[in-house]
Amino acid sequence: MAELLPLRPAAVLAAWEEGLSQGSVERALTLLALALPGVARDEMADLSIGQRDALLLELRARSFGPVAPCVVRCPSCQETLEFPVQLPALRVPAPAAAEGVVTFGDLRLRVRSATSRDLLASACAADPVLALLERCVTAEHAAAGDPAAVPAEAAELVAAEMARLDPQADVRFDLSCAACGAAWTTVFDVVAYLWREIESEAQRLLAEVDALARAYCWSELAILEMSRPRRLAYLRLAGAA
Ligand SMILES: [Zn+2]
Structure with missing residues (x-):
């Protein structure tokens, strides 16, 4: 990229x-x-x-x-x-494999991590979490029923596997209160x-453009393209900083 x-x-x-x-x-x-x-x-x-x-x-x-x-x-x-x-x-190192496998009874579920496209597509579903899981899972062989469906009981395992495959998506750290x-x-x-x-x-930039455009009649683009020290210097000269 x-x-x-x-x-x-x-x-x-x-x-x-x-x-x-x-x-x-x-x-x-x-x-x-x-x-x-x-x-x-x-x-x-x-x-x-x-x-x-x-x-x-x-x-x-x-x-x-x-x-x-x-x-x-x-x-x-x-x-x-x-x-x-x-x-x-x-920054967290990415796991070696982009895909994982979850087995649940007779089902073998191939799991991948979620993308922005998945999140956007599943956001409007009746159950967005389940819709997201189903987008990111491929059933390799199913004993019965709809091979695309993730059984509710397997959802937690699939979600855990998705989290394991994409640790950078959930960055946490420990805090303690002094x-x-x-x-x-x-x-x-x-x-x-x-x-x-x-x-x-x-908001800060809009206020600076507003003050400088009033004082000097410069265009928004001209003001935005200035370095910050130069913008601040003019703001001081214009009595606005
Ligand atoms: Zn406290």
Whole structure:
């Protein structure tokens, strides 16, 4: 896959504008489309969620740096914990095999990890979790019944195998509270994290464009293409910073 381009100010605003009306899965694809302009969206939709998240971690590191400040509330005493997360440390090696096998009674189920396309396609199903499992499973031979169906009793085994095949899709780390001693595990959702940053960065950029366009009548693009130090210098001269 081509090299990721860091998100420059114009791309941050484009991501924010497009992502406003999107859900998490689509937002992730929007961000990758901006970072990998030469790669078809379809191709990115077929990456596993872990492959997608690895790219998003890299994109965040290239765009805003490798250290992600995190703020979490202690579930026990509600104390606020602030700590930096080193994004490269969240990378998990991919397992050697892209597919696994789950046997359940007479069924032999070939399992693969889920992609963005699978998540989007199963989201509208009556039971999205079961629909997702069925998309990612091929029954090699069935004793009876519908060979495409995953028996409800096998669903947990299939889900566990899917998680094993794509560990990057579910990054967790342990936390403990200095105030009360509580210990718990938290999930790092790179899409949600990056989206919050895009939202706040976009608001900041919009305010800067607004102030400079009022003061100097420059175009939005001209202002966004300036380096940040230059934008800030003009904001100070215009009395807006
Ligand atoms: Zn606590």
